[in-house]
Amino acid sequence: MADLWQNAMDHAVSAARHAGEVVREALRDDRKQTVMTKSSSVDLVTQTDQKVEKLIIQSVKEKFPTHSFIGEESVSAGEPLLLTDAPTWIIDPIDGTTNFVHTFPFIAVSIGFSVNKQMEFGVVYSCLEDKMYTARRGRGAFCNGEPLQVSHQEDINQSIIAAEFGSTRDAETVDKIFISLRRVLSLPVHGIRGAGTAAINMCLVASGCVEAYYEIGIHVWDVAAGSLIVSEAGGVLLDTDGGPADLMSRRIVAANRRIIAERLVKEIETFSPIRDDAAPANQ
Ligand SMILES: O=P(O)(O)O[C@H]1[C@H](O)[C@@H](O)[C@H](O)[C@H](O)[C@@H]1O
Numbered sequence: 001m002a003d004l005w006q007n008a009m010d011h012a013v014s015a016a017r018h019a020g021e022v023v024r025e026a027l028r029d030d031r032k033q034t035v036m037t038k039s040s041s042v043d044l045v046t047q048t049d050q051k052v053e054k055l056i057i058q059s060v061k062e063k064f065p066t067h068s069f070i071g072e073e074s075v076s077a078g079e080p081l082l083l084t085d086a087p088t089w090i091i092d093p094i095d096g097t098t099n100f101v102h103t104f105p106f107i108a109v110s111i112g113f114s115v116n117k118q119m120e121f122g123v124v125y126s127c128l129e130d131k132m133y134t135a136r137r138g139r140g141a142f143c144n145g146e147p148l149q150v151s152h153q154e155d156i157n158q159s160i161i162a163a164e165f166g167s168t169r170d171a172e173t174v175d176k177i178f179i180s181l182r183r184v185l186s187l188p189v190h191g192i193r194g195a196g197t198a199a200i201n202m203c204l205v206a207s208g209c210v211e212a213y214y215e216i217g218i219h220v221w222d223v224a225a226g227s228l229i230v231s232e233a234g235g236v237l238l239d240t241d242g243g244p245a246d247l248m249s250r251r252i253v254a255a256n257r258r259i260i261a262e263r264l265v266k267e268i269e270t271f272s273p274i275r276d277d278a279a280p281a282n283q
């Protein structure tokens with residue numbers, strides 16, 4: 001049977017690689033980046049985020065004019081965040097913008113692709129590591145062409161967990177984040193790490209470098225591509241309440257094994273940010 005989406009995935013890989021060149025070029029350009037803010041004073045965006053997203057979307061439209069898009073910076077500029085059954089490109093042009101602004105070396109271009117609301121492929125390009133993570137539904141996950149396999153560890157006390165502080169800094173949210181961190185650290189676990197980008201955290205789960213990653217506050221574009229890379233590497237995805245993963249819920253647990261995911265969920269002080277598919281406030 002002809003593989004309908006391989007051509008689209010090949011385009012996603014070349015678009016992500018080109019986007020990575022634009023990111024590296026911007027880092028080499030010593031003219032000061034204009035840094036803007038979105039939902040909070042620490043939720044950063046730059047002209048490079050916006051430029052990269054436009055480049056990716058334009059290149060896709062030329063080849064796949066009927067496809068739909070959910071792009072982080074397009075949504076921020078007012079485009080609807082609507083996931084339909086249509087072939088949809090779910091794009092985070094720079095995942096790890098704070099890292100980009102500070103040249104902290106974990107910066108990803110994340111491109112997920114869904115049809116009938118099911119991920120068909122995911123591409124995450126770690127620009128400074130030159131690592132191209134890819135997954136095609138039912139066909140495994142890879143990094144630069146090498147197969148990926150999650151960790152075999154089933155004891156959370158022998159695990160490293162990835163977590164992030166996010167960009168919401170109100171006292172109530174910060175308290176909940178620290179309650180979870182304290183509980184997880186005190187299990188104890190071997191360590192807690194954070195790359196500063198959800199997409200790369202998920203690729204670290206898929207690579208077997210960390211046993212699990214969790215976060216509350218992310219968006220669908222942060223995790224769409226990484227979710228397929230994790231599951232195709234043999235991993236498990238849950239919501240932070242222990243239910244099935246829901247890419248629009250703004251909550252994610254990605255783990256190597258269900259036993260690790262479910263043990264982790266017991267320690268997470270979960271809460272519910274406004275969903276990505278919630279009706280706009282002014283309706
Ligand atoms: O805004 P970008 O695209 O950099 O995405 C990151 C979020 O900004 C962080 O709050 C969040 O904690 C994650 O790091 C996420 O990847």
Ligand SMILES: [Mg+2]
Nearest residue numbers: 092095096222
């Ligand atoms: Mg992001």
Ligand SMILES: [Mg+2]
Nearest residue numbers: 072092094095
């Ligand atoms: Mg981003």
